Amino acid sequence: MRVVRIGKRLVGESQPCFLAAEVGINHNGDMELAHQSIDAAADTGADAVKFQNYRTEDFLSDRTLTHEYLSQGKTVVESQYDMFKRCELAPAKLRELREHCDRRGVIFFSTPTSETGIQELIEIGVPLLKNGSDYLVNLPLIGGMARTGLPTVISTGMATLDDVSDAVAAFRGAGGKDLILLHCTSSYPTPAEDVHLRKIGTLRATFDCPVGLSDHTDGTVAAIGAVALGACMIEKHFTLDKNLPGPDHRFSADPGEFRALVESVRNMEKSLGSAELKPAASEQLGRSDYRLSCVAARELPAGRRLVASDIAFRRPGFGFPPKELEGLIARELVKAVPSGHVFSPEDFA
Numbered sequence: 001m002r003v004v005r006i007g008k009r010l011v012g013e014s015q016p017c018f019l020a021a022e023v024g025i026n027h028n029g030d031m032e033l034a035h036q037s038i039d040a041a042a043d044t045g046a047d048a049v050k051f052q053n054y055r056t057e058d059f060l061s062d063r064t065l066t067h068e069y070l071s072q073g074k075t076v077v078e079s080q081y082d083m084f085k086r087c088e089l090a091p092a093k094l095r096e097l098r099e100h101c102d103r104r105g106v107i108f109f110s111t112p113t114s115e116t117g118i119q120e121l122i123e124i125g126v127p128l129l130k131n132g133s134d135y136l137v138n139l140p141l142i143g144g145m146a147r148t149g150l151p152t153v154i155s156t157g158m159a160t161l162d163d164v165s166d167a168v169a170a171f172r173g174a175g176g177k178d179l180i181l182l183h184c185t186s187s188y189p190t191p192a193e194d195v196h197l198r199k200i201g202t203l204r205a206t207f208d209c210p211v212g213l214s215d216h217t218d219g220t221v222a223a224i225g226a227v228a229l230g231a232c233m234i235e236k237h238f239t240l241d242k243n244l245p246g247p248d249h250r251f252s253a254d255p256g257e258f259r260a261l262v263e264s265v266r267n268m269e270k271s272l273g274s275a276e277l278k279p280a281a282s283e284q285l286g287r288s289d290y291r292l293s294c295v296a297a298r299e300l301p302a303g304r305r306l307v308a309s310d311i312a313f314r315r316p317g318f319g320f321p322p323k324e325l326e327g328l329i330a331r332e333l334v335k336a337v338p339s340g341h342v343f344s345p346e347d348f349a
Contacts, residue, residue, distance in 0.1 A: 004151045004178040004210055007107050007127040009047065011151075011180060012210040012232050017265050020048040020109075021238035021258055022214075025087035027051075028246050031096070034089075038100050040255045041238055045262035048107035050130060050235065053094055053120055056084040058113040059134070069247040076247075083247065095124045109153075111135075115144050122148060131167075133157030133186050133214070139170040146176025153233070154179065155214045156203070157186030168207050180233055181207060183226075184214035189251040195222050200229050216251065220261045227268045236261065291317025294328055296341040304333045311343075319343055 003012030011018045021041035027034035034051070041049045063081045070076070089097070094110065101108035109128040112118045113135065121129060129145045131138075133155040145152045152171065156164050164181070171179055183199045195217060204211040212233025213226040223234045237252035253261060273280075279287060297312040304310070306328055313322045319342035320328060331348045341347075 002178075002209060004180055006048075006151050009107070013230075015232065016269060017227050017231060018047050018212070018233040019045070019262055019265060020050050020107075020233065020235040021046040021253075022050045022235050023238055024050065024052055024248060025084070026237065026239045026244070026246060026248055026252060027087065028244065029086040029088070031093060033240065033244075034093075034097055035100055037238065037240055038097065038104060038106070040240055041258065042101075042104035042106045044255055044259040045266075046106055046238075046258065048109060048128075049101055049238075050109050050111070051089060051094070051097060052087075052111045052132075053089050053091075053117050054084070054111065054113040055117065056081055056088060058117070060084065067247065070250055071245050071247065072243055091120045091123070094120060098124045098126065112141075114141070118144050118148060122150075127151070128153065131155065133159070133184050136163055136167050139166060142167055142170045143174035146171045146174035149175075149177070151178035151180065152176060153182060153212075153235075155182045155184045155235075157184035157214065161206070164203070164207070168209075179207075179209045180212060181209060182212045182214040182233065182235060183231075185216060188216050188248070189218050190216040190222075192217065192222070197222065197225050197229055200226060200231055204230065218251065220257070220264050223261055224264050224268050227265050228272065234261070234265065288318045289316050291315070292322055293317050293319030293342045294322060294325060295319070295343065296337045296339055299339050300333060300337050300341075302333055302336045305330050306333070314340065314342075316342070 003010050023037045027037060038049050060081055065080045066077050067080045067083055068077045098108040107127060109126055109130055110121055111130045111132045112121055129150050130153045131142055135141060136159055154167055181203050183203055185194050187194055200211050210232040212231045214235045215223045237248055238258055239249045239252035239254055242249050242254055292313040292315060294311050295314045297310055300310055308329060311325060311328060333347055334349050
């Protein structure tokens with residue numbers, strides 16, 4: 001499998017999973033909240049922080065459309081246009097956030113919704129682009145991302161195999177080289193039965209590129225399972241507080257949850273280890289202490305030619321192993337041995 005370089009990080013097979021905290025619109029249009037989110041995400045051990053640099057008019061013109069969501073325990077219905085408009089990030093704000101990420105040692109990236117948005121990100125020097133699931137069918141924009149030469153992440157929520165094939169073909173056809181696909185279920189929050197983590201393997205085998213998970217579930221189980229199945233990247237919505245007003249906070253991970261995610265993923269990576277069938281370092285002592293040796297089943301005199309009933313199997317395991325039983329039968333003892341004696345080559349003529 002190919003490995004993609006993002007700044008100083010390598011993402012792909014045999015590399016640590018790339019963990020992205022998606023602030024998205026959880027800054028609520030408040031730059032102070034956005035900066036606090038970067039600090040909190042960096043403190044959890046996140047590798048990257050993602051924002052969105054859309055322009056509402058790029059995807060929404062009907063101002064009568066509404067969005068219903070739960071926030072602070074109440075059902076809210078509001079204009080989609082107003083909801084998105086208050087969270088737009090102008091180029092100067094993007095640069096400010098990118099510089100903050102640089103100071104904290106995390107990678108800044110964002111989701112644009114137009115060629116202009118792509119250019120904004122190029123001008124502030126991002127090392128990575130992201131295409132959202134809602135824009136999977138916007139093949140011209142995917143082609144525009146490819147032409148930048150930057151690594152690009154494409155989410156696949158709501159997609160059929162043909163949808164993903166079209167997007168990948170558009171990216172590669174425009175000269176794109178470094179592609180990461182994210183399996184995604186566009187349901188907020190996603191119930192366990194709709195996660196379908198086995199799609200990760202299908203995407204990897206079909207498109208021959210690194211694959212990760214854009215995780216919209218509650219908790220960390222799906223993300224940890226994805227890493228066990230080979231996911232190279234986990235993206236998860238991030239908030240300072242689930243009780244903040246707004247559509248995405250309630251299903252986002254707060255700093256405590258994201259820190260637990262980071263710790264669990266890193267432990268899972270250690271647990272995956274090597275596929276080579278050999279004892280682990282911590283098992284070496286057990287090979288002698290816990291395995292069995294051929295021992296005298298009773299007190300035996302010198303000159304005794306062993307029969308099967310003279311031999312028992314007991315710990316520790318530093319003598320003849322049980323599989324060598326047949327080789328000991330009929331051998332003559334050169335000395336008397338007590339019951340439980342571990343047979344060794346020196347016992348026989």
